[in-house]
Amino acid sequence: MLKVTYLMTLGFCCFLEGTQVTDEPLSKQPWSQFGPLSQHYIVGRKEKPDAVYKILQKYVDLHATILDLGSGTGISTRQLCKNGFKNVIGVDRDPLMIKEARAANTKDCFIRYIQGDVANELPFADAEFDVVTASSAFHWFANPSSIQEVARILKPQGYY
Numbered sequence: 001m002l003k004v005t006y007l008m009t010l011g012f013c014c015f016l017e018g019t020q021v022t023d024e025p026l027s028k029q030p031w032s033q034f035g036p037l038s039q040h041y042i043v044g045r046k047e048k049p050d051a052v053y054k055i056l057q058k059y060v061d062l063h064a065t066i067l068d069l070g071s072g073t074g075i076s077t078r079q080l081c082k083n084g085f086k087n088v089i090g091v092d093r094d095p096l097m098i099k100e101a102r103a104a105n106t107k108d109c110f111i112r113y114i115q116g117d118v119a120n121e122l123p124f125a126d127a128e129f130d131v132v133t134a135s136s137a138f139h140w141f142a143n144p145s146s147i148q149e150v151a152r153i154l155k156p157q158g159y160y
Helices: 035-044 050-059 075-082 095-103 144-153
Strands: 065-069 087-092 112-115 129-133 154-159
Touching: 050 075, 065 075, 075 087, 087 095, 095 112, 129 144, 144 154
Parallel strands: 065 087, 065 129, 087 112, 129 154
Antiparallel strands: none
């Protein structure tokens, strides 16, 4: 039985089980390529309210190891950093999105970005992360194999 503790901050709940008819990740669909749209994504994708990160601070230490799945151009990872979280890593499968995210790094908020796809084994050890976020990308990881991969890299009693 998969047991993962998860934290929802926007007043709604998603059950941690696959919701798609098949186990095929949405990221395998040809229409799911966002890299060529990265400049539009930077303009159109808005930040979350800082209150979201204040809630997270109530549950985990600022030194918690956090992975942001589908980090895209790094909007949410930078918000995590700006809200005091020290160990943030972003992962996205699109190299153009990773390139944009890395370009936005500063000396005050330097985040490690890795190209990877949850549909394949991520390049992280078992139970490596205290928190795994998928800020605006949760739906991309709703299939059973993606959830199993998140459970693999999440520490026992970690938050998703």
